[in-house]
Amino acid sequence: EGKLIIFSVLSAKAIRDYIYTFVSRTNTCGELRSAHVGQKVTLYGWVQYQRQGLFLVLRDFHGLTQVIIPQDEVSGHSHVKELLSNAPVESVVRVTGTVSPRPLGQQNPKMPTGDIEVKAETAEILNSCKKLPFEIKDFIKKSEALRMQYRYLDLRSSRLQANLRLRSGVVMRMREYLCNLHGEGLLAGAKEFLVPSREAGKFYSLPQSPQQFKQLLMIGGLDRYFQVARCYRDEGSRPDRQPEFTQIDIEMSFVDQAGIQRLIEGLLQHSWPEDRGSIVTPFPSMTYEEALAEYGTDKPDTRFGMKIVDISDVLRGSNIHFVQNALSYPHGSIRAICIPQGMRYLTNKDLESLKESAKSQFNQCSALGALRLLSADLLEAAGLTLRDPTAFHFLWVVDFPLFLPKAENPTELESAHHPFTAPHPSDASLLYSDPTKVRSQHYDLVLNGNEVGGGSIRIHSAEQQRFVLEKVLKEDSEVLSHLIEALEFGAPPHGGIALGLDRLISLIVDAPSIRDVIAFPKSFRGRDLMGNAPDYVTPEELEPYHIQVSWPLEEKEAKKN
Amino acid sequence: EGKLIIFSVLSAKAIRDYIYTFVSRTNTCGELRSAHVGQKVTLYGWVQYQRQGLFLVLRDFHGLTQVIIPQDEVSGHSHVKELLSNAPVESVVRVTGTVSPRPLGQQNPKMPTGDIEVKAETAEILNSCKKLPFEIKDFIKKSEALRMQYRYLDLRSSRLQANLRLRSGVVMRMREYLCNLHGEGLLAGAKEFLVPSREAGKFYSLPQSPQQFKQLLMIGGLDRYFQVARCYRDEGSRPDRQPEFTQIDIEMSFVDQAGIQRLIEGLLQHSWPEDRGSIVTPFPSMTYEEALAEYGTDKPDTRFGMKIVDISDVLRGSNIHFVQNALSYPHGSIRAICIPQGMRYLTNKDLESLKESAKSQFNQCSALGALRLLSADLLEAAGLTLRDPTAFHFLWVVDFPLFLPKAENPTELESAHHPFTAPHPSDASLLYSDPTKVRSQHYDLVLNGNEVGGGSIRIHSAEQQRFVLEKVLKEDSEVLSHLIEALEFGAPPHGGIALGLDRLISLIVDAPSIRDVIAFPKSFRGRDLMGNAPDYVTPEELEPYHIQVSWPLEEKEAKKN
Incomplete structure (x- = not known):
């Protein structure tokens, strides 16, 4: 009971035996x-x-x-x-x-x-090997489609071998760090990708993440859980996303936001590959509001400056018409980024493309964030190094809003992340008076401008969970009745986080795509070009699952009649 | 390059920090x-x-x-x-x-x-906790359905907590042992459970096991691979099977059968829970033929004797009519098991049930194997201990036939395991002359009469693989063309094994069902009674996937017209 697992060290002989x-x-x-x-x-x-x-x-x-x-x-x-x-x-x-x-x-x-x-x-x-479709040398250019079709040949390249070796090492060290935890063994939950069952009309769904199940584990008294979890998400045709991906999934009872953050910092420090330098902890932290104001994004790349500055006050006395016009709106402001050495490095063509980018995002609050990144791209293309590819800038972004207005109907609210996120302790009473003002206990982990993880302290009160679902989100809480009921049986305060392993590893090895750190990825469009998936199946194969294909053409013909 | 990962030992302070x-x-x-x-x-x-x-x-x-x-x-x-x-x-x-x-x-x-x-x-x-649907005490009997519905309460029982703790510990030690290997990150492959995609008529399938992908990894030069792999298998209504299960999946290049066996013995010895005694290696080995002859099954429980003996010679001189009749057939024989102390412990009712069992399996070669197990059950019910629940008898069963006659048409052959299994080196030439006589390089790992693992040396010659598929199995090799093509690009000799983790852990903790070692299992019929899966979905939700439900009633009506 309560005994810690201390990792046994394999003897040199055992390791030799193992290899030979x-x-x-x-x-x-x-x-x-x-x-x-x-x-x-x-x-x-x-x-x-x-x-x-x-x-x-x-x-x-x-x-x-x-x-x-x-x-x-x-x-x-x-x-x-x-x-x-x-x-x-x-x-x-x-x-x-x-x-x-x-x-x-x-x-x-x-x-x-x-x-x-x-x-x-x-x-x-x-x-014996027959004639190769391409030479297995890193410097030989080959199309992504060809590489995917012959993935087993691509895997022989020293680059991919090194990537997968590093991935395996990092994951093993993560497990070492986390292995006092208990509770492997769960799966399923969430929505998306449907799996027809043998009961007519009934479908399983593949887990987008084990969110509900890890909360139920805490309610089950498991105290701590971690899993290297395979998840599935149908994102249609969004590029550079994988329908299956891997996350380091963690949940703990009796923990607060700072506790989870310290755990993740320790985890990353412990598992960081030696030859990539060391990382400094604790990671800096920034509120969502600050991130938007200074970087125009909720995942700032803090490897370089060029922050957004508010120059409204400087310009308030000017008589430039469009400036005065902008400042006349409530909350109207004039903001700018200063591009050091811009005069020297940016050409007229560069300035033109910055103008185009600004125009295309007119009136979007993220416009300056995008301009900042584009400026960095242009400066780097001109030979200036702004973002050191060997530097790793981790950042916590905290104090997200708990709810956001729905895009299609701004008078209604939706969860900024998911409906199980707990409100910020200081804002708990606002939940009942002015939910739009409530900050959440959600936290994102950002690395060099990429979101590599996110989590939250969860709601553990059934009453609060029901209020959020029914009164704020106006959702049918029936679908989640099993979770709400579980909260009524002595659910401990708990919270967790998930790290996107594929993205994290691809940033560590500076790979252009997460496909370079997955042994058998799907293509841009979610296809397996080697095994040819997805593929057609016969009506006979569909029969036990009580489904049939609705062919788009047939549909059109049906509509005609 | 080639550097070994040596497990770092966390300091006592780090562990304390981690917990508190x-x-x-x-x-x-x-x-x-x-x-x-x-x-x-x-x-x-x-x-x-x-x-x-x-x-x-x-x-x-x-x-x-x-x-x-x-x-x-x-x-x-x-x-x-x-x-x-x-x-x-x-x-x-x-x-x-x-x-x-x-x-x-x-x-x-x-x-x-x-x-x-x-x-x-x-x-x-x-x-606060509302009134519980059942008391959380191991000795309180509750229905399996109720336990599943409130799994998070069931998980608070000391028995389940201990099971999951042990599972986590065993898996961590397995990873320690295997972690010099590389190549996490794969999934997909095999057949069964279909997942509709957004392309009309096209489906993904969930992996029954990563069989083809692990072979492709070897062809990709990864050398060694292991994964704690989540697999999916639609077994319809077969009881005590889980639609999702976990296997320790291993593949190695340049290895032979003995190499895989020694690896697994070392792995189990390293990861065996201390408080369950030690296990002796190497494990004994038995041929398929011996297993069938002496135990009437290919997964013998070797914790007790009562082997099947051939008494044909003793009875050849007798004049009992049915004996002479049996012996007059080609390969006809008389076999028996001797039940020590049977006279003392077995009642007339017991003997009656043995007779019934024998009758119901008349003419099936496994009848004596089943009789042997039933006799053991009866003896133990009468108070004799035959099978020590704390004893762990591992056994390799080897030299399986490569092909078996199809049940529905015995003139055709099917793979005894899967079509990638290599023939026994001594029988390779028989492949072309008399395939029914070819033994395979398949091996099963049996624990106390349960199959807990199986694997094989794989075919690495494209020519031999094509011959097996086309000439022996008369299958369309087109479906597997990508694998056969891969074999042509310098595939190394390779082999592997998969251990059924759920079953292995349930035997170690002496659990009556694998559901006792899985945090969130599906029920007997593959249902999730807590989250209510599988469940109905709306036609709108099916639309992006271009499928519709064929309701059995509608089908019937369609047939009428």
């Missing part, structure tokens, strides 16, 4: 050094390249080793020469031979195994 | 001892029970603590008394007070905190 005992190789391709000279070794790997029947470079997940093809007439050697000289690039081979020092002057200091080579004695082609 | 810093309590309810006497503490927890306004027992995830309700007239104390005396059972309260030794003779040695009590000074009811 279970497979038939004696060493990996990344391992041999001068100390191994004279040893007989068996390597397995792919033919990276081969030169004139003299040598080849063998590659596996762990590195590269140079293999010398025998040229003498010793028995069996001509067979080995024949095999290795003719093995197509990317074929899989087994090579047994002796580790030898490379001749003087031929060492390669850039290659970890560059001091040695393996003199092949026997060899076997385990699988 | 993020929340407002000073201690958990499982922690206070005599050494804490005199300290002022703040505890959060649920009211386990309360006695006559004198004391109450507070419970959290970590344990129980006795709280003394103040009876004196000190300022504020009467308010605390009022609060705590009237807090309904299972309400959530905060109590601040001083740790005191229990009076002599009132210590409770069965309770880890039984030497102390906390004298309450201030208290707050954080959430």
Whole structure:
């Protein structure tokens, strides 16, 4: 009871056993050094390249080793020469031979195994490779569609291998940090992606996030929960979104906003890859109001300045007509960003594109935020470095409004995040008098201008939850009756957070897309170009699920009649 | 490159920080001892029970603590008394007070905190609990449906809390053992559960297992992969199956059957809960043929004997008519099991039920296997212990047939497991001459008569894979063309295994159902009785997915016309 799990450290022997005992190789391709000279070794790997029947470079997940093809007439050697000289690039081979020092002057200091080579004695082609659709080299440009179609070849690139290796390491260290928690094992909940069941007309839905279930776990007395949760979200054709994604999902009882924030800071510090520098905690914090006023966005990139400033007072005495006009409105103001060295770096064409951007967002409060980012892009394109890609600026954004006016009908309110978010303690009474003024206990974690996480302290009072749903949001609370009922059975105060793992990892490795940190991503349009999903199914396959396809054409014809 | 991840050990301080810093309590309810006497503490927890306004027992995830309700007239104390005396059972309260030794003779040695009590000074009811639908005590019987409907209350039981705690610990230790591997991040594949997409007529499918994707990862040069994978399987109304389940999924390149087996033995030894005794490795191994001959099943419970013996030779000289008749068939034989102490323990009624069971399975080869288990049940019901519930007998079953005759048409063959399984090296040539005789490189892991895992060395030759699909199974290989094509690009020899985590954990904790080791399971019939899934959706919600429900009644009417 209450015993902590202390991580056992695997012995060096156990680790060696783990890597070698279970497979038939004696060493990996990344391992041999001068100390191994004279040893007989068996390597397995792919033919990276081969030169004139003299040598080849063998590659596996762990590195590269140079293999010398025998040229003498010793028995069996001509067979080995024949095999290795003719093995197509990317074929899989087994090579047994002796580790030898490379001749003087031929060492390669850039290659970890560059001091040695393996003199092949026997060899076997385990699988020959047919002509590749593209060369597996990072610098070779290939279309995204082709890369997706042959994802298993793309995965052999050193860049993707490094990305997935880093992802695995970060997640493991996150688990180490979190593993005193308990409560794996849940799934399902939320809305979207429907799954037809065998009961006519009844559907499951795939979890957008385990929001309700993690709250129910707290009500179930589990105290703390974390999960690396696979979630599903149907965002239609929104680009660079994945219909399935991964989040580090956390929930705790008896916790406040600061507690969750300190936990996440500790978690990220513990799991941060060593070679990406260290991160400083606690992370700075900014209110939603400040973020909008100074950066024109709720996810400010704080790696550079160029903040928005209010110059209304400076201009109040001016007699410029449009300025006076703007200031005559209630809450009317004149705001600006100062672009240092703009005169020097921005061309007339740049200024034109800034004007265009401003015009296209006329009257939108986010216009200056977008202008700020566009200015940074333009300055960087002109050679100035504003945003250090190796710098990681984390930021908490807090004190979001609890409710926002609905876009389609501003007299009605909707939740700024979700209806389970608790009001800010100082604003709790406003909930009943002026809900539009209530700030929430929601917090976002922002990294270099990207939202990488978000969470909140939840409502734990059934009465308050019912009030929010019925009186403020005017929603039918019946759908959530099981959650509200659960709150009545001694729900503890609780809160949580979810980190978007795919986005976080892609920022750490500076990948242009989250598809570069997912082994088998879906394409831009949610398609699996390799396995060809989604795909047609036969009416017979749909029968047990009591559904049929409504073909758009048929619909049109039906309407005609 | 090739660097090993060594698990960092969290310092005691970090662990303390982790448990306490993020929340407002000073201690958990499982922690206070005599050494804490005199300290002022703040505890959060649920009211386990309360006695006559004198004391109450507070419970959290970590344990129980006795709280003394103040009876004196000190300022504020009467308010605390009022609060705590009237807090309904299972309400959530905060109590601040001083740790005191229990009076002599009132210590409770069965309770880890039984030497102390906390004298309450201030208290707050954080959430009151309404009348419970059932008492949260393990010994109180309640219906499975009620437990599922109020799963969050059921989760507060010490049994479920212990199960989930153990599950979390085992999985964490499995990850420690496996974490030198790389390649999280995949999902999708396989068949079953359809997910309609926004493209008319096109469906995704949820993964039954990541089989194809893990093979593609090996072809992608990832070398080793493991995942705690959530899988989905629509098994209609098969009882005690979950539409979603969890497996420990592993795949390795350049590995053979023995390599995978040693890995799994090491994994289970490393992650085995300390308090369940140790397990001995290597696990014994048995061929499929031996298993069927001696135990009448391919998943023998080896905790007890009563093996099937062939007594044909003994009886060949007899003149019993039905014996001679049986022996006159080709491969005809007489087999028996000997039930030690059967004469003493089995009643006439028992013998009658054995006869009934034998009759109902007449002519089925598994009949004796079932009789053996039924005999064990009967002997144990009579008081004999045959199968020690604390004993764990692991067993590898190997050398399965690669193909089996189809039930509906025995002249055609189907894969005994799946079409990617490699033939046994000794039988590879039989593949082309007599496929029915080919044994496979499939292996099952059996624990106490339950299949807890299975895997195989996979076919890595495109040619052999195509032959199996087209010539032996007469299947359309087009559906799997992307996998076969991938095999042509230098696929390494590879193999893997998947362990059924839910079943494994339920056997370790001796739970009657896997529902006892899953936080939010579906019911017998695949329903979520708390969230009410699957549920009806409106035609409008189906519209973006271009599907409509075929109501069974409408179908009938359509047929009439």
